[in-house]
Structures are given as C-alpha cells and as structure tokens.
Amino acid sequence: MRCSKAKKARNRGGVAVVLLLVFCGPWNDKNLARQQQDHAMRLTAPTFIVFIISLLCAVLTLLSVFGIVSVALPVSSFWMMTIAWGLLTAGVLFRGM
Numbered sequence: 001m002r003c004s005k006a007k008k009a010r011n012r013g014g015v016a017v018v019l020l021l022v023f024c025g026p027w028n029d030k031n032l033a034r035q036q037q038d039h040a041m042r043l044t045a046p047t048f049i050v051f052i053i054s055l056l057c058a059v060l061t062l063l064s065v066f067g068i069v070s071v072a073l074p075v076s077s078f079w080m081m082t083i084a085w086g087l088l089t090a091g092v093l094f095r096g097m
Contacts, residue, residue: 043092043093045091045092050090054087057081058084061077064077
C-alpha cells in the first residue's frame, strides 16, 4: 500500500503543526518564565510585633510542654503552636501585617 502525494503532504502539515506547538506553545520555557514572573507569590517579612507575639506563643507553649515552667494556657499546646505558626504565616503572606 503506497501513500498518495496528497496524503504525504497532509502528514507533513500535521508534523509542522505539532512542531510549532511544541516550540511555541504555552508550555515553552520562555512563556512559563513569563507566566511565573507575572503570578509570582510575593512574600514579605512580618512586622516586628507580629514576630514577637508569634515567638512568645511558641516559647510559652514549649516551656509548658517540657515542664520547665507551669504556664496555664487557655487552649491545648497543639492549638497554641498552631496559632503561633498561623500568625507568623499570615504576617509573611500579607503585606504590612
């Protein structure tokens, strides 16, 4: 079975389209770099007061867990550490906090 000339030309056109998509498609390195630059997450340092409050929560929790100091925490130590981490994370993600 031999291919006709029209069929060969059509196949070459399909190959050209695939190559064009591969080299110029949206997943091309240049396009990816540009998209990542446009939608990059911008992190900022938390304010000093947010950092200090988060650090105090974490230190008080650790002191209570290891029994170094008897501190009456309003919630369990797990939740206190979670609050400290969440506060610090919020300070990093949101500008001016």
